[in-house]
Amino acid sequence: MIQQVVFAIVLLGFSYFIARRIGLISKGIQLGKQTPLTGDSSSRWKNVLLIAFGQKKMFKRFIPAVLHFFIYAGFLIINLEVFEFIIDGLAGTHRFFAPYLGSIYPVLMNVFEFLAVAVLLSCVFFLIRRNVLKVPRFWSAEMTRWPRLDANTILVVEIVLMFAILTMNATDQLLQSRDAHYTATGSLFFSSFLMPVFENLEIGSLILVERFAWWFHIVGILGFALYVTYSKHLHIFMAFPNTYYARLEPKGQIHNMPVVTQEVKSMLGLAEASTTPPTEPGRFGAKDVNDLSRVNLMAAFSCTECGRCTSECPANLTGKKLSPRKIMMDTRDRVEEVIKNGGKLDDGKSLLGDYITKEEINACTSCNACVEACPVMINPLDIIIELRRYVAMEESGSPASWNSMFQNIETNFAPWKFASSDRFNWAKDQA
């Protein structure tokens, strides 16, 4: 009984803190501007199914994709067992579903154990890739102490949690042989290898170990769920909405600014009789996170800092400061800071300047390599263009050569300094 009450309190406590974080994150995302969704929803669902659910883009790099798939499948399927944990915890039952599922139950348990082992081994391999093999994209400039610690924490926690499941099942099987009160699960393949470790324990210690492992696993899972909301690991949820909201237009298309269209039309005398009253144009481009779209901000929370974008970025590859991953990390950090400020943006800081510098955004070739590389369809280029728009239109602070280019287009209708009357001279040249 006491266990049930404690469990209920623990569950409620974690639920409260997780719900609070979800509320804060969604407020953070809502700092962004609402932008209309274009294109049909069937294409959007297709992206969710293929790219988020089916991990299509992960499979461009096969080995990490397979290992990641184990962890992903493990996460989805082992969480079914967490559902049983919660029922058991609240109802004071033990292996609640076993009687209902009959002979399927041991099969399921064996599948879960297989996944637990697969997850465990994958995490070990990932730790080696990060820390021993030192895959370069996990060590580039923006991968400072916290992002590196975050990644390792997640992997270690997953290993420990999987180990707890196996320990629980091993001791549980020993208890089944000694006490008829324990629901028979039949032999569980992977955890049976752990049984010799606990074989010599007396029944009291065995119960203690089994209970400890049970509590450790469920509290671990709940704690992990809360931690995830602070971590890059949030992609496990955000990947789904992010692929849904990702733009469907060709990658080369930069989105239009209707505010500018209105002004340009009136300048050219093309303005149709205005049907809507002129709205306050606000800021052109983006200086801070509230100037970006909600899709941009959501993308920042979907980023798991894998660095595939940065490892494909021509500017980054040749030693420039620009890193598309950093653009996303900075955007998220700034939103988190604003959340911490209680939603206030006037703290004397801004995304452009305090987080992202002009040197970074100026180095972008808009080649879309980062967009193509992202396994969850994040678009760092969209943010870069918005920041450039602010610099060009609000600050007139573009690089001097760009300002001359602008001037050339304005006066000669070409980005170079050639007279527009000479534009057709090529046809007069001798072949």
Added chain:
Amino acid sequence: MNVPTLAELTAKGESPEILFWVGCAGSFDDRYKRVTKAFVKIMHALEIKFGVLGTEESCTGDPARRAGNEFLFQMQAMSNIQVLNGYGVKKIVTACPHCFNTLKNEYPELGGNYEVIHHATFLQQLINDGKIKLKDGHAFKGKKITFHDSCYLGRANNIYEAPREVLEALDADLVEMKRCRTTGLCCGAGGAQMFKDAEKGKKEINTERTEEALATGATTVAVACPFCMTMMTDGVKSKEKEAEVKVKDLAELIAEANGL
């Protein structure tokens, strides 16, 4: 070179099926003017009726938009659309992927709706339709050629195969660079980089890409974009390989192979 403008054609009461959008590089850049002429020669040889805008053409606004100057981009776009719609243009062919992308993807929202085709696709269609027939024993037969994907053709618009099919028609030995198609490395000039110096770094992007192209052992680096043309040509020069390795546009290869 006899190239009719839409103004002349309209005065004669004609309206050509195709507008050839030459672009700023195609009009002013000495190297790319040769591509423009090669393309015109192919059109003439096939007796395809087309017109150009001549001095009425103007920058699409691509570099302005990518550098953040949305006002300037839209000013350019709207005045171009006025001209294009004024002539009732329906179909545009261009040899510049940046013009192609802007005209095709970004003008519709501002009132400019045209069928826009990049010359790689246009040439591929002519080859597939049997209109371009390549003579035997031309200079590129069996020669190693590598194709450098332009970002604005490839990733931006998913056109990867058309330029390769054009090269295959040459019966050349097409070799791919390590990074190609969806992972093709930018030449370094997109996003208005063409019009300023690169930021501080340890290497120029076009050097990186040129090294990759040279590593294939190809004697011809085929490109389909004026900016890529400049960057790759400069890259090859900086490696002092300009005697052995030529950077050429698809239209030039087809024109040369046909002795045009």
